[in-house]
Amino acid sequence: MRPTVLVVEDEPAVADAIVYALRTDGCDPVHVASGAAALAALGARPVQLVVLDVGLPDANGFDLCREIRRSHEVPIIFLTARSEETDRVVGLELGADDYVVKPFSPRELSARVRAVLRRAAAQPTPAKAAAHRPFDIDEQRHSVRYFGQALDLTRTEYRLLTALLRHPGWVLSRARLLEELWDDPGATTERAIDSHIKALRAKLRALRPDLEAIETHRGEGYSLRERW
Numbered sequence: 001m002r003p004t005v006l007v008v009e010d011e012p013a014v015a016d017a018i019v020y021a022l023r024t025d026g027c028d029p030v031h032v033a034s035g036a037a038a039l040a041a042l043g044a045r046p047v048q049l050v051v052l053d054v055g056l057p058d059a060n061g062f063d064l065c066r067e068i069r070r071s072h073e074v075p076i077i078f079l080t081a082r083s084e085e086t087d088r089v090v091g092l093e094l095g096a097d098d099y100v101v102k103p104f105s106p107r108e109l110s111a112r113v114r115a116v117l118r119r120a121a122a123q124p125t126p127a128k129a130a131a132h133r134p135f136d137i138d139e140q141r142h143s144v145r146y147f148g149q150a151l152d153l154t155r156t157e158y159r160l161l162t163a164l165l166r167h168p169g170w171v172l173s174r175a176r177l178l179e180e181l182w183d184d185p186g187a188t189t190e191r192a193i194d195s196h197i198k199a200l201r202a203k204l205r206a207l208r209p210d211l212e213a214i215e216t217h218r219g220e221g222y223s224l225r226e227r228w
């Protein structure tokens with residue numbers, strides 16, 4: 001599978017050169033030109049690496065890196081027009097995986113991208129290290145992240161998942177889950193619970209096919225995996 005690389009760069013000529021080099025090297029580049037668009041793109045699909053320009057029209061790349069780091073464990077390579085040591089140090093302190101100073105050759109950047117992707121694949125990533133807490137709930141926005149990636153959940157799926165998350169390892173019966181959704185027109189029967197769980201599982205598996213987050217207990221109900 002071609003790794004998706006999010007390119008956050010507001011200069012069209014620079015962005016075009018990067019996108020071309022990455023595509024030639026077997027990556028699937030996604031280009032955005034602002035910090036807001038970068039956050040939206042990260043929420044919309046799994047991304048394996050971010051190439052982040054430090055000088056964006058709506059954001060400072062370092063601030064944006066902090067923002068990304070709050071919810072994503074994705075590797076980041078900074079692009080900067082300045083070669084000052086402070087920029088390099090700030091970038092590395094923020095957990096940047098590499099640093100490229102403009103002007104640079106797109107092929108050189110692409111080689112760095114591949115090196116970071118190789119390292120990320122070979123080493124336990126921070127996401128794997130934090131695997132005991134794979135879910136991150138934002139109750140204000142009714143959204144849940146799973147290993148740093150936003151899940152696109154229906155209202156019913158969100159409520160089922162948060163009910164399970166409140167009691168990791170507990171077996172919740174279908175009747176109990178129905179009680180959680182008493183005012184939800186989408187969940188009126190125990191059979192409906194099964195189909196919502198099935199849809200929810202498919203969304204979790206799409207992000208982590210190697211893990212089973214929700215366990216079925218025949219004749220009893222469902223539980224959320226306790227150990228990761």
Ligand code: CA
Pocket residue numbers: 009010011053054055056
């Ligand atoms: Ca710029």
